[in-house]
Amino acid sequence: MDDKPERRIVVFGAGYIGLVTGACLAQLGNQVVVRDIDPEKIRLLQSGEVPIYEPGLGELIARNKxxxxxxxxxxxxxxxxxxxxVxxxxxxxxxxxxDLSRVWSVVQSLEGAxxxxxxxxxxxxxxxTGARVRAALDTVGLQHVGYASNPEFTAEGxxxxxxxxxxxVVVGVSDEATARLISELHEGVDGPVVVMDVRSAEMxxxxxxxxxxxKISFINEIATLCEKTGxxxxxxxxxxxxxxxxxxxxxxxxxxxxxSCFPKDSEALRQLANNTGYHLQLLSAVIEVNNLQKRRAVQKLxxxxxxxxxxxxxLLGLTFKPGTDDMREAPSTVLAARLLAEGAEVxxxxxxxxxxxxxxxxxTSRHVSPELAVEGADAAIVVTEWPQLKEVDWARVVTAMRRPVLYDGRNLLDPAAMRGLGFTYISVGRP
Structure with a gap:
C-alpha cells in the first residue's frame, strides 16, 4: 500500500455511505474531500463531530484528519x-x-472538472442508469472521463x-483503464475485486x-406456521x-x-421489473409478508x-436494528402509528x-430507560434487540406494569424465564 499513488478524491454526500467511503479511502492513503449541501452537517464535521452514529467511524475520521x-x-x-x-x-x-435528482445534480456540477x-x-x-450518466458526462464535455458502478454492500453498525x-468489491466498467484505476484504488482492502459490465454491477x-x-420474509412465514403447528x-x-x-x-x-436499503431496494427492483412489463411475483410476496409482520404484532396484543x-x-427499541441511530423504514414507526390508531397510549x-x-x-412519550417506559403499561413490545434489554431487571418490571403482557418481537428473551416471572409472554414462532 506504501507504493500506491496518493489520489485526490471528492466524495459527494456526507450520509452513511459517503462518510464511510470518504474515511476509508483516506485510511487507504488518499486525499479526500467530502462535499455536502447541508450546512449543519458540514459544520459538525468541520468541528470534529460526526452527525451519525456508526461504530468506529468517528475514530477513523479523527485518525485521518x-x-x-x-x-x-x-x-x-x-x-x-x-x-x-457519487x-x-x-x-x-x-x-x-x-429518485435520481441528486445524482443528476452531481453529474451536472462536474462540468469543467x-x-x-x-x-x-x-x-x-x-x-x-450508468448508460444515462455516461451520456450526461459526454454532454458536459467529459468524454475523456471513465465511468464506474461501484455499489456498496455495507451494513449499518x-x-x-x-x-x-x-x-x-464489485466494479462495473466499460473500459480497461477505469477498471485498473478503481481496482488499484482498492489495494489494501481485504477482499476480492470483481470486475464486470456496468449493468450487471447495478443489478x-x-x-x-x-x-x-x-430469507427474512421466508423465515417469518415459517415462524407463523410454527405457531399454528406447535x-x-x-x-x-x-x-x-x-x-x-x-x-x-x-x-x-x-x-x-x-x-435504508431493504425496503427501498426491494421496491426499486419490483418497479424496475414492472417498467419492463414483467411482474416479480416472488419479490412482491416478500414485501407483502414483511408489511404484514408488523401488523400481526399489533393484532396479537x-x-x-x-x-x-x-x-x-x-415500545422497547425504535431503530430498525441495534448498533445504529437510523430510523428509516423502522418497524417501530408502523407499530406506533397502528397502536395510536387503535386508541392506545404509546x-x-x-x-x-x-x-x-x-x-x-x-x-408518543419518550423515556430514558426501559423500566420507565413500561411503568403502568398494559403491554410492551421488544422492537429492537438492543443488548441493554437483556440486562433489565424483568422481575421488577413485571410488578411495575399494569398488565404484564410482553410481546418479544425479536425472540431476545428466554420464554420459560419470562413466564416464570409472571409475564404473559408472546414471541415469534415459538409455542
Whole structure:
C-alpha cells in the first residue's frame, strides 16, 4: 500500500455511505474531500463531530484528519480531484422508482472538472442508469472521463469493517483503464475485486438485498406456521441454517425488516421489473409478508388485551436494528402509528434513536430507560434487540406494569424465564 499513488478524491454526500467511503479511502492513503449541501452537517464535521452514529467511524475520521476535508464549496471539492464518488441518496419517487435528482445534480456540477479521470457511482440506482450518466458526462464535455458502478454492500453498525474487509468489491466498467484505476484504488482492502459490465454491477446490488429480504420474509412465514403447528422456529431455523447450502445468516424471525436499503431496494427492483412489463411475483410476496409482520404484532396484543382502546403500550427499541441511530423504514414507526390508531397510549425507549418531530412520534412519550417506559403499561413490545434489554431487571418490571403482557418481537428473551416471572409472554414462532 506504501507504493500506491496518493489520489485526490471528492466524495459527494456526507450520509452513511459517503462518510464511510470518504474515511476509508483516506485510511487507504488518499486525499479526500467530502462535499455536502447541508450546512449543519458540514459544520459538525468541520468541528470534529460526526452527525451519525456508526461504530468506529468517528475514530477513523479523527485518525485521518490530515487527509480528510469537509466542505460546502463545490469548487474547493473539485479542485484537482481525479476521482469523483457519487454517494447521494436515491429515495423512492411517487411512482416507486428511484429518485435520481441528486445524482443528476452531481453529474451536472462536474462540468469543467478538468483533472477528473473517473466518476464512480456508489448510490443505488436502477439498471441502465450508468448508460444515462455516461451520456450526461459526454454532454458536459467529459468524454475523456471513465465511468464506474461501484455499489456498496455495507451494513449499518459494521459499515467500516464491511468497507475494509468486504466479501467482494464489485466494479462495473466499460473500459480497461477505469477498471485498473478503481481496482488499484482498492489495494489494501481485504477482499476480492470483481470486475464486470456496468449493468450487471447495478443489478448485483438490487439482487443481493432482495435475496436477503427474501430469507427474512421466508423465515417469518415459517415462524407463523410454527405457531399454528406447535413447532419452535428457533430449533427449525438453527437446523436449517446448518445446511452449508443455506447458512444461518438472515434466518432470524422477527417483526420484519426495515432500514435504508431493504425496503427501498426491494421496491426499486419490483418497479424496475414492472417498467419492463414483467411482474416479480416472488419479490412482491416478500414485501407483502414483511408489511404484514408488523401488523400481526399489533393484532396479537389486541387479541390478548381484548381492546387497545385506552391501553398503554411500551415500545422497547425504535431503530430498525441495534448498533445504529437510523430510523428509516423502522418497524417501530408502523407499530406506533397502528397502536395510536387503535386508541392506545404509546411510550418509547431507545438508547440511540432520534425520531423526527412528526407523527406518530409527536403523539408518543419518550423515556430514558426501559423500566420507565413500561411503568403502568398494559403491554410492551421488544422492537429492537438492543443488548441493554437483556440486562433489565424483568422481575421488577413485571410488578411495575399494569398488565404484564410482553410481546418479544425479536425472540431476545428466554420464554420459560419470562413466564416464570409472571409475564404473559408472546414471541415469534415459538409455542
Amino acid at each position: 490530515e487527509r480528510l476535508t469537509f466542505t460546502l464549496d463545490l469548487q474547493q471539492a473539485l479542485n484537482g480531484a481525479e476521482i469523483a464518488y 454517494c447521494v441518496d436515491t429515495p423512492p419517487s411517487a411512482s416507486g422508482d428511484a 478538468s483533472y477528473l479521470r473517473a466518476v464512480v457511482v456508489k448510490s443505488t440506482v436502477p439498471v441502465g 459494521t459499515a467500516v469493517r464491511d468497507f475494509l474487509h468486504p466479501d467482494r 448485483v446490488k438490487l439482487a443481493s438485498n432482495a435475496l436477503l429480504a427474501t 413447532a419452535d422456529i428457533e430449533h427449525v431455523a438453527d437446523a436449517v441454517g446448518l445446511d452449508h447450502r443455506l447458512g444461518r445468516h438472515f434466518l432470524r424471525p422477527g417483526i420484519g425488516w426495515g432500514g 389486541k387479541d390478548e388485551l381484548g381492546t387497545l382502546m385506552g391501553a398503554r403500550v411500551a 411510550s418509547c425507549w431507545d438508547p440511540m434513536a432520534r425520531p423526527a418531530e412528526v407523527e406518530p412520534w409527536t403523539s
